[in-house]
Amino acid sequence: MKTLILSSAVLALTAGAALAESHMQTVRLGTEGAYPPYNFLNDAGEVDGFEREVGDEVCARAELTCEWVTNDWDSIIPNLVSGNYDTIIAGMSITDERDEVIDFTQNYLPPAPSAYVAASEEVDVMGDVVAAQTTTIQAGHVADSGAALLEFATPEEAVAAVRNGEAEAVFADKDFLVPIVEASGGELVFVGEDVSLGNGIGIGLRESDGELRETLDAAIQSMKDDGSLNELILKWFGEDAQTF
The missing domain is CATH 3.40.190.10 (Periplasmic binding protein-like II)
Known part of the structure; x- marks a missing residue:
């Protein structure tokens, strides 16, 4: 009987330890x-x-x-x-x-809306080269829009592509782009209409x-x-x- 009680106690302690460990995972x-x-x-x-x-x-x-x-x-x-x-x-x-x-x-x-940013308001976001971060819903949208998609590993590289002339516009979450446009001193502007995705x-x-x-x-x-x-x-x- 003592052996049975001891075994039960050990099992109870083991189960309690396992439960505690699962909560600490x-x-x-x-x-x-x-x-x-x-x-x-x-x-x-x-x-x-x-x-x-x-x-x-x-x-x-x-x-x-x-x-x-x-x-x-x-x-x-x-x-x-x-x-x-x-x-x-x-x-x-x-x-x-x-x-x-x-x-x-x-x-x-x-x-939340996605938006286009360019160096000129004359950009045709449906026909020009548009940069976007790879494997994003924005990249998928550009690919389906008729524009030429230029993909980059990071959003910063996509914005840089507009600054250096590789792309006419960049398409990304508007919340990400707002502070970049505001800090650009007029170098970058929003163009086209906002787009809701996802x-x-x-x-x-x-x-x-x-x-x-x-x-x-x-x-x-x-x-x-x-x-x-x-x-x-x-x-x-x-x-x-x-x-x-």
């Missing part, structure tokens, strides 16, 4: 670190921006231990699928095409991580319900930003 948040104000590296070399604050708050509400990992945009989905991190929180729009490869939480940012921005996960998706979904919903998500949106994107 680290969730790795993958981001680009090069797309302000969504995400960027600050002067200390740390991930910063709107998505840093959202991700940290989501993890706190979900009682998860999280760490940030940076990865180049053009391989950010393959490296999620291969297990180099557990989520993507990197300004990634929810699209049907991406949803065939990975899963998404509900959006933590409503659909279904908002969500956290990407592997298809097999349904339980984690539900946990993150609940945390995002709680931030929508108490207004804290809208506060962060207005803080990072300004008073005219789309909110929930």
Whole structure:
């Protein structure tokens, strides 16, 4: 009987330790670190921006231990699928095409406009050479528009292509382009009409991580319900930003 009781106690302790370990499991948040104000590296070399604050708050509400990992945009989905991190929180729009490869939480940012920027208002955004970051919904839109698409690994390189004459315009998230245009001293201007693409921005996960998706979904919903998500949106994107 004593042996049975001792064995039961050991089993109970082992189960408790396993449960505690599961709650302490680290969730790795993958981001680009090069797309302000969504995400960027600050002067200390740390991930910063709107998505840093959202991700940290989501993890706190979900009682998860999280760490940030940076990865180049053009391989950010393959490296999620291969297990180099557990989520993507990197300004990634929810699209049907991406949803065939990975899963998404509900959006933590409503659909926001994309915009064209050029060095001249005379640019024909439907017929000239237009730069965009590779594998983005903006690149896909340019390819379908009739313009000549010039793809770059980073959004900064796409903007630089307009400055050096490689492209007549760049197409990207308007929130990313606004501070660049404002700081250009009139060198760069918005042209054409804004375009709404995608279904908002969500956290990407592997298809097999349904339980984690539900946990993150609940945390995002709680931030929508108490207004804290809208506060962060207005803080990072300004008073005219789309909110929930």
